[in-house]
Amino acid sequence: MSSRRILVVAAHPDDEILGMGGTIAKHALHEGAEVTVLWVSEGSSAQYPGDHQIAERKFAEAEAAAKLLGVSRCIQSGLPDMRLDTLPHIEVNKPIESAVREIRPDTVYTVHPDVNVDHRTVFRSVMVATRPYSTSVRRILTYATTSGVEWTPPFESSFAPTWFSNISSTIDAKVAAFDCYTTETRPWPHPRSARAIRATAESWGTWAGWECAEPFVLVRELSD
Structure with missing residues (x-):
């Protein structure tokens, strides 16, 4: 059993599956790592204002989806969807700092700061919460959330991956996990369709010589 502790930070429920569902499954199911997923926003009030039923359904x-991938623990912060930039920065920092203190992860994955403002806000707060002199975190990577990262202008934190994860053995788990998100799935050729998720993984796989891969940007790694 691995002693690794991994924290995956998502701005919204489904970011983690779209960006790195196959890697979560690999860490949790194949490597025996303890994986925690933190959802910073409630992820539905902007799209479905006042609909508490759909908010509960989405969680x-x-x-x-997390259970299918072997996630050990899920944390829901419940901050307002698509309005994280309207909050004081410290309010977004708090749930992330709390998770880092409690879990003491060695690796943190966070959503890439793409065209989505919530993604950029969460990324900045992760960088505050994982300062090396005060945490156990040794490695930080960002993942690409499809239907967000591909629309980011090249002068605004464009996604240029530097680290790849082979998910050839876990792509089916990723697709099955996203199938749980019936509130978010869309028909092909929308990027939030099962066919698009598989095609995207295959495309990234060609970069690394594998059948399927997920791309990441290595933000920081500390080595003793």
Whole structure:
């Protein structure tokens, strides 16, 4: 059993599956790592204002998807969807700092600061929460959330991956996990369709010589 502790920070429920569902499954199911997923926003009030039923349904979908991937623990912060930039920076920092203190992860994955403002806000807060002199975190990587990262202008934190994860053996788990998100799935050729998720993984796989891969940007790694 691995002693690794991994924290995956998502701005919204489903970011983690789209960006790195195959890698989560690899860490949790194949390597025996303890994986925690933190959802910073509630992920539905902007799209479905006032609909508390769909908010509860989306979290149920998120937890079902996490269970399929072997996630040990899910944390829901409940901050306002698509409005994280309207909050004081310290309010977004708090749930992330709390998770880092409690879990003491060696690796943190966070959503890449792409065209989505919530993604950029969460990324900045992760960088505050993982300062090396005060945490156990040795490695930080960003993942690409499809239907967000591909629309980011090249002069605004464009995604240029430097680290790849072979998910050839876990792509089916990733697709099955996203199928749990019935509130978010869309028909092909939308990037939030099962066919697009598989095609994207295959495309990234060609970069590294594997059948399927997920790309990341290595932000920082500390080596003793």
